[in-house]
Amino acid sequence: EVQLVESGGGLVQPGGSLRLSCVGSGFTSSSYWMSWVRQAPGKGLEWVANIKQDGSEEYYVDSVRGRFTISRDNAKNSLYLQMNSLRAEDTAVYYCAREDPMYGYVFDYWGQGTPVTVSS
């Protein structure tokens, strides 16, 4: 059974940093692109970033480019999101998601999410 489990969320002050982690099981993570998707309270979904199987390519939504860094450790079946210079508008539940191997940017499995609150 495919499972994704996020951790690392919490309360952080504006301008602060946080590192999210996601551990996968039940599949070979090195075979898949992986993404982070977020959902602000009571709002819709927003794709944040993704990373190629071997970590050689990364893509970001404009609003986080230069502040967030996605990375992975395939030996640990883990995905990370380093978030710096956090803003109030980054407050959201952050989900890691696996991308379908044939159809890019189709998210076939999701974690349960980890909440991030940016507030003073």
Next chain:
Amino acid sequence: DIQMTQSPSSLSASVGDRVTITCRASQSIRSYLNWYQQKPGKAPKLLIYATSTLQSGVPSRFSGSGSGTDFTLIISSLQPEDFATYFCQQSYTSPFGFGPGTKVNIK
């Protein structure tokens, strides 16, 4: 950026009803349209990808159609477990945006 819209934003329906949700893209996304279901406090679940392909394990009462800019999700006979919020998402070009969602409520 491609903007995704959905209508209606919410609807009320009864068990057994046929439900139709529409999604529109601000420009052509060919058939790169996906549908997700989300229940309160839970992660989204992929229902349909590439406009009309049912994800493994998804009941056949769900179907999708469309192309270009206009797409439809149909639930042929609404079941109690289908009360949820439904999001469309384009996977044609970055940023790979989602629609604002359609909440299906119990009538």
